[in-house]
Amino acid sequence: MKVRGRLLIIAASFLILIGGGVVLFSLQEMYAQEKKTKDSLAQAQERVHNAVNKERRNVLQTEQPLDVSFEQGEAIGILKIPRLEAELPIIEGTDEDELEKGVGHYSTTVLPGQSDQILLSGHRDTVFRRLGELEIGDILQVIMPYGEYRYEITETEIVDADDTTVINSTAPQEILTVSTCYPFSYVGNAPNRYILSAKRLVN
Known part of the structure; x- marks a missing residue:
């Protein structure tokens, strides 16, 4: 019995050590993720600030088609979510x-x-962990080096993870679509996607 008791104590101690290691690793990963996001936000803010200092043109007032593109991996702008008091960097690409x-x-x-569909995506456990708190009528702001844009949320839906019908042309109407994995508290690869659709406000 004494031997069994010792074995149980050793096994329990081993499990505690493993659990502690997993928690520590998760915290390190979370810290690294947050640091990357902060660094990217600083880059996006600098890019927008520099553009403002160069007297960027107000594309909201022009009827000419906007011709602009960015390189994969660049911090290209900022997504502001007033209800959540969030300011997030937008990165070109979704790898x-x-x-x-x-x-x-x-x-x-x-x-x-x-003037077509804009699709943004983010992880549910990092940048979009509070996305489910948003409601129809809430405002999303996108700040780019060449102008600022406002969108009003008009619809929310949950679709299958493999459903690609959410990616489609909305021209000439400009629609901002925001996507993240769902359910928000799911462990592992989530089976669904949470989708927000927002129309551009021009006033």
């Missing part, structure tokens, strides 16, 4: 490297000011 830095922009969709 894992990009999503570790902030909110990814699907390169196959347009950019603000190009």
Whole structure:
């Protein structure tokens, strides 16, 4: 019995050590993720600030088609969510490297000011952990080096993870679509996607 008791204590201690190691690793990963996001936000803020100092043109007042593009992995702008008091960097691309830095922009969709669908995506456990708190009527702001844009949330939906119908042309209407994995508290690869649709406000 004494031997069994000792074995149980050793086994329990071993499990505690493993559990502690897992928690420590998770905390390190979370810290690294947050640092990448902060660094990307600083880059985006600097890019926007420099553009303002160069007297960027106000694309909201022009009827000419906006012709602009960015390189994969660049911090290209800022997504502000007033209700959540959040300010997030927008990164060109949605590979894992990009999503570790902030909110990814699907390169196959347009950019603000190009009168079609803009698709942004982010992880539910980092940049979009509070996305489910948003409601219809809430405002999303996108600040780019060439202008600022406001969008009003008009619809929310939950779709299958493999559903690609959420990616489609909305021209000539400009729609901002925001996507993240769902359920928010799911452990592992989530089976669904949470989708927000927001129309551009021009006033």
